[in-house]
Amino acid sequence: MSQQLTKRYSHLMHSIPSNSSIEYPLNPWIPLWWSAAFPGYGHCMINYPLIGYSLIIFEFTVNNLAKVNKAIYLSMLGDFQTAIDVIDLRFFYLYIGVYVFTMFDSYRRCVDMNNNYVLSFRTTTLTKTTKASSFSINTLNKVSPITATYWEMIMPGLGSLYLNHLISFFFSIVSWVITIGFSRFYVGVYYTCIGNFEKAKTILDPQWYLFIPSIYGGYVYFAYSQAVITNFQFKIAQSQFLRSEYQSTAFDIPLPVRAGGKTMYIVASFEHSTAIELALTELEQIGVEKSDMFALPLRVRNEKKKLFDNAHYSDGVSFVDLATILGSICMLLGGIYGFVLKQGPILWALYGLVGGGVLGFLVKWVVIKKLPSLDLFGRTRATEVVMMIRCGSTNDNQIKEILWNNKALGLTEYDPNKGGD
Template sequence: MKFEQKTTRRNLIYVNIFGTTQLHLRNPLVIAAWSVAFPGMGHLLLSKYLRGLVLFLWEILINYKAHVNLLILYSCIGNFEKAKQVVNIQWLSLYLPIYIFAIWDSYRSTVDLNHVCLLARREDKDIIPFKMNFIEINYLDKRNPWVATTWSLLVPGSGQLYLHRLITAFFLIVWWIIICYNSKFLPSAHCTLLGDFKQAKELLNMQWFLNIPSVYLYAMYDAYTNTVETNKLFDWDQAKFLKKEYQSSNFNMTLKNNESGVNMHIVSTFDHSIYLELAISEIQMKGIKKENILAIPIDKRDEDIKLFDSIHSSDGLSLFDLPAILGVIFGIFGEVYGFILKWGPFLWGLIGILIGGLLGLIIKLILTKNSKRRSKDKRGTEVVLIIECLDTQIDMIKSVLWSNKALGVSSLSINNN
């Protein structure tokens, strides 16, 4: 139910030429876990960009000065004397308080923003889904979360470009290049693929290399979750638009004869997408009045849970959070122990990411098994469109509906006697 008040104080989403910032419900433990993996990442997931970037840069600088990653490396392989020698205690004493603060603040901020999100939903303020100026265009649209994830797999940051989150994309791409260059990641990967594991180990700078699982999997997770949540907001915004503009009280639901011919009702079903609005606008251009078009967005059952999000189905339950977090943890340990194992840090890091991701997926499937309804792709209709027209307009309207990806089209009529 919409919360009644004279003015709205909070927005669910803000669209500008540099990107889209949105509020949505998040698990505080998941956000805190990303801050454990890399300070600043939890805040970036919350769209607290300035604070997130400061903490990210602090982690890079102080971690490098204190040699924290080398401390982790030598401690895990049991070379404690070497760990004592490489660590810089003066910088480490600066590192720990901010590290703990990043975890605590990301958890606290998530709880606060969840409250704000609930209030913004109740206020139900309209949004402006399109921005354009002389250098760029940005708009709210539906995209496939797995396409965003796949691009991030190839190059971290490219998934954010696909979503038009330009600042985050630029930041991730730049730091991915810096980390890869300083860690000698690509030359080491080349030697690994040639089977020269000894040379691959000697080339790697482990202080920089241990950052790769966190940055790599964060880019994938951020692209995936933001695509899912943007798709949900697109549905919400389009449903509001249809209810406001295409639910006229003058719409005639009865079938009756008209002096100029036989009145028809054409019924069609759609998913929420830009094609629905294209179909409506084209039908109006061909002579159908606005008050003769009725659009009915269908409310979905709250308990419906889908394990895999797609461009048409995004209910907020993601299987990707736990696999991504465990992938980071196992990937780091794979790199650490790969330093002393035959295949080297590159291959063992990759194996660790795959094992962690698979383990997280299995755990999440078990945890959600009792909540998932046993059904096979029951993707219900999202919008019903009813158009009143003359019998001479049937073929034209059906052609428009089918060409704009209607899920189904039917017609009702009465005959003149």
């Protein structure tokens, strides 16, 4: 692998003192949605922060000049004539063009990022995970997605600080302070808590208040997703390191290399099921001898399954993405209609946030249950049996296909002459 090609498609970039920019495959519809919820958020989620922050500033500026949020609020309440009167056409059509472009561009860039990730994964053999300077030491470590989410929910920006995304932390704090200041959000919370709902309705400014659902939901999702991505990148970097440093050709493998001819090994993991015996017998039918197969049952730690990723385990099956999307939508609707309902926009926005979040969890839970390689909670099933097959390079693809078809949880190959796959 040429050094030039490796640098061309790097999937991890460190900066000092801010944290790493990490390429990670993402469904393009996710950044498109967050661009629709708040222009700029989608670009931030796919590691284009400069473009993202510029679009966020544009959203705050032009939305307020055109009174888009206030027009949305009045339209949702059925007061269409007042909505027409309040909108400023000088800025409204400018806003529409940039708004649509933002969704298109975030989708396009995400597709390009996914392609670059594939190339970087294929060409990068070893990832540098530490960068130091006189200002800071930036190290890629595993983090807790729940901790990042918790602090982000307490105060937007703190989750980014926990992840060492310092620029994101600063921008989040500034944008949040400006939004709650002009919307008088905390004043509305105070009057809601003492039961003065009518005062809460009159004190809040809908133009600024309607920014909060998208901002808050986007902050929370960004913190959680970046924590999960960081953990995945750590796993990839560690796998590269182990293959590079701890797959010596001098290691005495349980199935020794045959004299003459090219020998390689395929290692697969399973959970206990009849699929293991089906795989073994099928391998025998295509000519693999029993002496070329080595199966090792494991004693597995009995641990209760977790609904969320943590610092020690991330599988990429996020229950938070749909929950934050539906939570922000329902929070927005609750915030709008709360102005005409008895308990006011603060409580109804809270009801919407909780209700939409729970609905998102339930929908994702039902979908995950149907995935064959995952358990009830979306976690990858535990490895209970490790199997090693000695073969030649002529039939390795056929053996891999048999193992995958018989529910292998994971699979790799090892060539004693070259190292791991």
